[in-house]
Amino acid sequence: MLTGSAAALGNAIAACYIDYGLADGANEANGYANRAYVPVNPPIAPHLPGNPNIVDIDRWQSISLPQFIDQAGNPINGNPEFLGPEWGEVAPFALSESDRERRSRDGHEYSIWLDPGPPPRVADGRFDDYQWNFSLVA
Numbered sequence: 001m002l003t004g005s006a007a008a009l010g011n012a013i014a015a016c017y018i019d020y021g022l023a024d025g026a027n028e029a030n031g032y033a034n035r036a037y038v039p040v041n042p043p044i045a046p047h048l049p050g051n052p053n054i055v056d057i058d059r060w061q062s063i064s065l066p067q068f069i070d071q072a073g074n075p076i077n078g079n080p081e082f083l084g085p086e087w088g089e090v091a092p093f094a095l096s097e098s099d100r101e102r103r104s105r106d107g108h109e110y111s112i113w114l115d116p117g118p119p120p121r122v123a124d125g126r127f128d129d130y131q132w133n134f135s136l137v138a
Contacts, residue, residue, distance in 0.1 A: 034086055036106075037082065065080075088111035088112050
């Protein structure tokens, strides 16, 4: 039998959700920082012509902007970080273990849920496929 106020019950339930969120794999306690992922490409400077310093055209590249404001209206100092390379490690609420595959890159293991397969790669001569897929996002 429960005793106490409705507020105490609400606080107990909220504490359970907060504790779960701190242990769900999102790395909330460290500001959702990437634990293993490191970009291979240096930042691109849009005000300069071309992209002479790119290392791998098929990998993510940050953008060096003189001023950057995130989607919540917060000014960001420095280059925006890659969001989400490790989100496969977050405990899902509607997927089962059979939906997960583990992959390794650069000595780190990553989870991929419902893997659709690799994206088109420019290096494989599939630039037309890449452009088509990019246009769908745009």
